[in-house]
Amino acid sequence: MTIQNAAPKKKNFIIRFLNINTSKETSGRDLPLWRQLLLQVLTLFIGATVMFPIMYIITMSLSSQTTRPSSLQLFPKEISFVAYQQVLDHPTANPVSFIELLRNSVVLSTVVGLIAVFVAVSAAYAFSRFKFSMRQTLMVMVFIPLLMPAIGLATPLYLLLNSVRLADCGDGVMALAPFATCAVGAGKMVFNLRDSLYGVGISMVAGALPFAVWNLKGYIDTIPEALEEAAAIDGADANQIFFRIMLPLAVPQLAVTFFIGFIGHWQEFAMSWLFLTKPKDYTLAMTLYNMTGQYANSIPWNRFAAMAVIVALPVAIIFIALQKQIVGGLTTGGVKG
């Protein structure tokens, strides 16, 4: 094939044996053995640095001791699932079960992701396909919140959501602030939108929606218009085109956008830690932080490590499954949008 192939190959038995075993990609050229070994040392070293923190945490999670190993220990000396069992039974000092924490995380991430995608898709379609006055202005308006880091909106959302409160004024009278309040000094607050998963969900949608619009618009831009034109000639109106042609075509991208959002919401910490005060509303990400919190010397390290593995797992699975789409969507969509 190439000039290099003309060089006499050292047809060592071992090399030939290994060559047969490697993947198809190797069929092109052979590497000289010394280079192969050099590269192997390098790649193995990189692999070791990548694996080091991962092994560290997995080893710790499989230990039955709550203390940290006093010497460097990378491979588990014992395999015990005590920590996992304890985390599942009794994740925090608060009376909240693992199932509740898991439910909070799953419901919050899923619902926020779904709302963002479904509210966004029609707007994305309009921006991609229609020409109308104000199009540029409206697009900039959707884009502006994307520039703002999520924390940037935290203050006003905190204050606005905090103003929606339900108070029990006694005698069976309920007052919903800001529309009505109990007499001064009376009333017991029963519900504060800010201090609830609904409030956190609302503020998460605020961050997720503009991203979903831009990500979906970028995808719809790549769908050729020929199908829609054919449908229009056959007499379909704009709504039929949207619901019967565009939506089915966009389903894979709706799923990808949802999952990218899900990964972010699953790890969401800033808003929930700011807004929520009741342990029963905590999410898994909050619990992880809570475990390492102020009492740093009494952290049950094996349980913390087990919790870290549990929090990381869903994100890792989704990311590995959707690698290509996520990387493509983030780099091209992120910059163009």
Added chain:
Amino acid sequence: MMSEADKKAHRWVKFRRFTLPYVYLLPAFIVMAFITFYPLIYQVIISFTDFQLKDLMFGLESPNLNQVGFKNYIDIFTNALPVQNFEFLRILTYNFWWAISNVALHVPAGVVIAVLLNTPGLWGKRIYRAVYILPVVIPPIVVATVWRNIFHEQYGAMNQFLTAIMELLGSTDPVRLRWLESFAPPIKWLLPNSPLPLAYYAMMIANFWLGWPFMTLVATGALQSIPKDLYEAASIDGASNTQQFWNITVPLLKTAMIPASVYGFTLSFNLFAFVFFFTGGGPARSTEILVTFAYDLVRNLNLFGVAAAFAVIVFFVALFVFLVTNRITRATESYTEA
């Protein structure tokens, strides 16, 4: 001639065609009006007040609320906030330095490793690719807490590792570097405006571990789209491997790596979860970035008015970053198309 009914129908069709785009935009804009646009306006309004914890119950109607004009903004720029260790310019400089120094390390490392992995005939390529992606898939929350643990003074793997190396060199004293607590900058001349403590280097190491695999992922995709015959033609013409790398690989990788670098820059610039979990901005706010400080203003200091003003400033910084990076991507886009 059109009948009256036809005219009406025609007008109705025209009206529908005119309004349809807005109907499609309506759901998103209704939602955003309540949870994005109104809060943004509200943010600007309270940035001109001294909104504090005591005003929380009544909001803007609070009797204690004072209009303070530009005081919050002036206080931020002149470091007159009632907050310890706050210097706006230092945090801003550090934030830019943090993002730039990260991307400057991640991108070249990512490209080199991708090229290394792309070597034809390398054994175990697929296994390496699968292993190398792992840092990308682990949540930053977990990464930061694990690395924080690694840099612990007494139990941390890093000090234990350094101790083991020192033992090989003949020293018996255990290494006890206070990675996250020590304030004195190890390299004094670097960024004198905003001294970088040991924690910065610890974070750089941890974030390097987190950052290069993503760049490798992008670079690998781009490398695989470069036609093989380009290299074959070049090697027939007698180009060395190094020449091939600089004249074929690098120019063709640019198209993919520039957007990826821009993405990496914005990501590092606003890397809230990682910084918050790793050092929380400490020691003495020396590793604080804009977003973590904004968070501190709301969550711990409860200075809502100041926090709003700070967020408005952060917005303009973000706008500036966007305009610059957008210009870079646009410029390179036209370069590659030409």
